[in-house]
Amino acid sequence: MATYRLAISTGAVIEQSALVYNAEHLNELQNEKDVSNLEIYLFSPDELNKSSRWLLEPLLEIKEVSIYDTKEIVTIFILKNGKKYINTTLDIKKHPFKRHKTIFKSTPHH
Numbered sequence: 001m002a003t004y005r006l007a008i009s010t011g012a013v014i015e016q017s018a019l020v021y022n023a024e025h026l027n028e029l030q031n032e033k034d035v036s037n038l039e040i041y042l043f044s045p046d047e048l049n050k051s052s053r054w055l056l057e058p059l060l061e062i063k064e065v066s067i068y069d070t071k072e073i074v075t076i077f078i079l080k081n082g083k084k085y086i087n088t089t090l091d092i093k094k095h096p097f098k099r100h101k102t103i104f105k106s107t108p109h110h
Helices: 023-031
Strands: 002-007 013-018 035-044 055-067 073-079 084-087 097-105
Touching (some): 035 073
Antiparallel strands (some): 035 055, 055 073, 055 097
16 A cells, blocks of 8 residues: 655645555655655455454565575565565475566655
8 A cells, every 4th residue: 555645736745645566666656856745555365464453554675586496486565563474385495596686666755
């Protein structure tokens, strides 16, 4: 989920919220010159966040990593509070990462 201010052609500024489903759209929104005060939140299910309910938390970064002995690509969500949610059923301690790629990183407000 994203919340932000959008400057429109009349000079007015409106508050917006949007559900964003992929990192490409997050990057586009972050690079839009008419958008300010952008806040990105991860809406995660209990299976991912290891709690008893869905959570909405400020997101800092999304990484994709490949695992050495499998062909699986794993997504890691890094929150602003330092927590990491790893979207996989593999035991990460037994399957080291091969390489990683940052697909989204939050930047300071503009």
